[in-house]
Amino acid sequence: MSQNTSTSTSTSTSALAGTGVSIDIRNVVKRYKSMTAVDDVSLSIEPGEFLTLLGSSGSGKSTLLNIIAGFISADSGAIEVGGKDLTKVPPYRRDLGMVFQHYALFPHMSVWDNVAFPLKRRRISKAQVAERVQRALDVVELGHLGKRRPTQLSGGQQQRVALARAIVFQPQALLMDEPLGALDKRLREQLQLEIKRLHRELGTTFVFVTHDQEEALAMSDRIAVLRDGALVQVGTPVELYERPASRYTAEFLGESNIFTGRNHGVDEGSALVVRPEHVRLSAVGSALPTGHNAVDGVVREVVYLGSGLRVEVALPDGRHLITRSEVRGALTPSPGLPVAAHWHPEHALVVRDDTAA
């Protein structure tokens, strides 16, 4: 059964497949009155890549995406898609598919007409339109709901229609602005997988916007971290997690323990980052593995996560240290227990401290 559907789905997907194009963002700047929404961003996106723009609210993700789509014009800088400069090209001639957080489905049209809309703007024969709409709807598994109005669909279904509408005309690239932001967790995870599958099968370049670091880590080939309009770091999820270039990235992606100041052997303007899974706990006074750095503290809280334990250790200076460990460790931590938290120096990363206000 399920195998059947997946084969039929992938044949219809391959008929919609495009070839990825590169997207080059060159020194793009956008200012609103006193604030800079996009601050001199340069970024090259590879053909067929899944790139995520990640940043907290107000970091300029939407603004940058809308500049790529052509809905907002940059104050300076250039956008090139597939080697062609699109800076002065209006959105309707850019041939980019866009999925909005608010879906932007046309309420006066049926699902079918919504998906047919971009095709009808492109002088495609009626038979072709019908065939491609059906295929796009099949890809998002909504083939049977074509006659409905968007308001008669659930949020997840609406978002799928928006997705079908964005891929049906085989755009050069697909831009998505927090497409899953309005959905509940389970649906979001399901659609994450579907979007990943679409990306694999279509081979189109995807630019995905989110403020959710887990979503970014799970989906992306590369992640571009934005902060206050500026690009902080670009890299694969593994690179960003294991080798964050700055304290901001380290704290934004995943959990981290940060140490600053001379008594931790860190210079002014730098910070020491240790990921929780690299911190181990031992009884105070017991022999530590050679070369390990250690701090003493008292266990404050233990959370059972199923796959392991998350332990918070209160340090003498009042801060907390977080560790993740397997349930069956050498030591069973419980609140109030004095422990030595230690890690191998190779897991302690010295990064630029860019969080000072």
Place this chain on the structure above:
Amino acid sequence: MSSTVSARAPQQSSTTPGAGQTPAPGRRRPRILDGWGLLIVPLVVFLLVVFVAPLVTILSRSFTDPTTGLDNYRDFFSSPVYLDVLGNTFRISGLVTLVTLLLGFPYAYLMTLAPPFWRGVMLVAVLIPFWTSLLVRTFAWVLMLGDTGVVNQGLMSLGLIDEPLQLIRNQTGVLIGMVQVMLPYAVLPMFATMRQIDRRLVQAAEGLGARPISAFWRVYAPLTVPGVAASCLLVFISSIGFYVTPALLGGPKDMMIGELIVQQLSAVLRWGFASALAVILLVVTGVLLVLVSRIVNIGKFMGGER
């Protein structure tokens, strides 16, 4: 809420005499009207006296005065003169609707685009007619558009025309006068609809390959339909009953049914026939309302439920 609370109070007072604060009219029977509820009585009486009673009178008169039967209606439908008046009424109302739509649609659209301050200015500008009497405004048009009026004098002194244009006492005059009166009724429902339309949909359409004009007509315009329909209906129905403006600005050929009713009432004293005319006007209006309400939810655009 308060009415449900007070609705119980009199019932308690009838079982425990003397305890009630609200004097209960007509004891023992379960009542809907009491205390607060009584406040509605004047309104009902008012409506009965000024609305229902005259309507019933008119209706019965149209069938009984001067003879019992359908004579008044037969007179109307067998006379080309009267049918012409009905035709005029529809033609002029239709033209007024068309012109107010052509002027009001872009105006309402510009209002949605304008920054708040200018939107306010535009709103006030369109509402000004509400604050002056219809009669005064119509006379103002007579002064403006007459042979020696401002418009003709101005055009002649500029040398654009040699002799005055005939701007009143004809259909042009009626249209100018009525359009000015009806414009707010056209603009407001359309504006109310347009301001709720999500402009991002138009943007999305452009992103999907629609040129701006195509995006406007295929996405924005269809979403304005309920407002446009409400506007047209309001303007058309109001126009059908116009009296002062066509009487003062129109010529003898432009008589509308409202004028005919007045003429029959005050000059010829055929009250029964005038009543029949009023009934015809009412029926036409009612039929139109029903037809249009099949297409759009009118209540929503006349301030009713959402």
